[in-house]
Amino acid sequence: MKTLKDVYEHHAEMPFISPKYEQELLKKPIAKRQMERTGEGYLPGHIILLWRIQFGTYTTHHPHHKYFYTTYGIDAQKELEQLIEDGLVRIDTAFESVKLLPVMTLKELLQDKEVKGLSKMKRADLEAALQATYTEASLARIFDERSYSLTEAGQELLDKHPEIIAKHPQKKY
Template sequence: MTDLKTIERLYQEYPETPYINPNRDVDTFMAKLDVQKEHLVPKRNMERNEDGLLPGHIILLWRLDLGTFTTDSAIPRYFEYIYGIDAETDLARLIDEGYAYQMSAKEALYLVNAGTLKKILKNAGLSGYSSMKKDELIKFVASKISEEDLAPQMPLIAYTTTEKGHDLVVKYDDVIQKHGPKG
């Protein structure tokens, strides 16, 4: 049985130790490492930029900037295995530091389908929306239902970058290009 200290020793020459999930299957990780060294987090991914962030933080901001990262999104394992960060904890930190925020329910209406929008309107006792298209439904919901009444009915909310976070995504585009952004 291998412990986490064994993995930490592998990273002793790094500027900082990558995040290692305490629930990681360390034995399987070590077995793969015996076959190929590329299972280690690359050293360059543990070097902070001039803004004090790691490449994994920039990739997380980029994902938020795309507008598709929600409260329901699974966090990809590459944040831990390639970038050495705890994306869940670091997301909270990026929000605290003003790089990102969780959208309001009204801002996130684009995420839900027309059927859900109609259900929200029905729950509010409203009528006159049956023939509306999704864009019209979004505007109707936003104008007729308060944020307080809408929030509990939203199945998911998106995260996004602030202007400060977006500026970092632009500034560190080279990190994103190395990751291999999807078009």
């Protein structure tokens, strides 16, 4: 029976192997191309992570998709932290992340501050009223889920590698 070392001996580097997927990766190995770094030193999995973040739906409470482990061979959480450290991704503020909250929650937060006219307000109005009523610190204490955003450098790196995105199964987010 082949070992992981045998299966991946001809790859440019050893992929991250989560114990949860070890048996699966022995039977269906990660493609060699997924372990080849770009000129900037990133793996295709990093580029796919950037691609997912740019949709604005990736959050601090978002579970990482299985394909990061089984198709791209990266530890998604560790690599996300590295992308943040490298200045390619940033964690949004509470005000920037308010888009994650349902409208009813925004209304409840404003009701707590006795803001009037909530029934006529659209989402943009509610968000503006929230900014006028709360400070960043006070809002940050109320909810802890944050969205991620690409920095300019992260967007530039993503834009340089459309060939990696083109090979990834496409779905609308």
